[in-house]
């Protein structure tokens with residue numbers, strides 16, 4: 455089975471940087487996959503991506519160095535099996551509130567005797583290789599999202615779940631859970647403390663701490679803080695920013711030209 459590059463990066467003490475894809479487009483996936491990210495995560499929860507579009511985006515990503523990952527729509531074993539069978543090489547599960555929910559998530563990702571995943575990995579095997587079955591349980595990274603008050607309170611029990619590789623913080627939902635506005639980099643001390651606490655406990659448990667970030671500078675700060683999985687490239691946000699800067703430069707040029715002709 456193709457090696458999971460995230461494991462290698464973590465073994466060397468590095469941090470994984472992921473693009474975050476919400477636009478339902480294989481061409482966007484292929485283009486972003488060639489920009490140097492370690493991973494490209496398809497957001498099946500809040501992105502506008504159907505099953506068929508996801509499949510084509512995974513296919514487009516396999517022509518690039520970026521490893522295909524998915525943020526699942528929900529903690530549902532049938533959904534998880536289908537996403538893995540289509541070629542997701544690692545998965546993030548939203549809204550994990552308890553150790554029981556984390557166990558169900560991990561179990562849905564693993565074959566017997568460690569889990570309840572049903573065989574056959576039709577496209578996963580095309581991407582992963584012929585020895586997919588004996589290796590997939592270990593090779594596929596599973597990150598549970600802590601982004602609710604219940605999940606935050608159950609953090610240590612969630613971290614004790616066998617087979618769970620780490621935690622991914624949803625900073626927007628976590629901020630809401632602490633009564634604050636949903637933003638990626640919150641100014642509120644209680645949200646900042648909660649994020650620092652999750653990072654610290656996760657690392658103390660020997661697991662990977664991950665978080666969604668607003669951009670590269672914020673992601674660098676998170677890595678400095680101890681996170682080793684950061685998403686620092688939302689397709690919609692980056693496109694909007696680039697478009698805004700481009701049109702602003704054009705308008706400014708027009709303004710200067712008009713001033714010169716007066």
Ligand code: 3PY
Pocket residue numbers: 500548601623624625626627628666
């Ligand atoms: C959150 O910030 O809550 C997320 O789930 C990231 O999309």
Ligand code: MG
Pocket residue numbers: 548601624626627
């Ligand atoms: Mg969320």
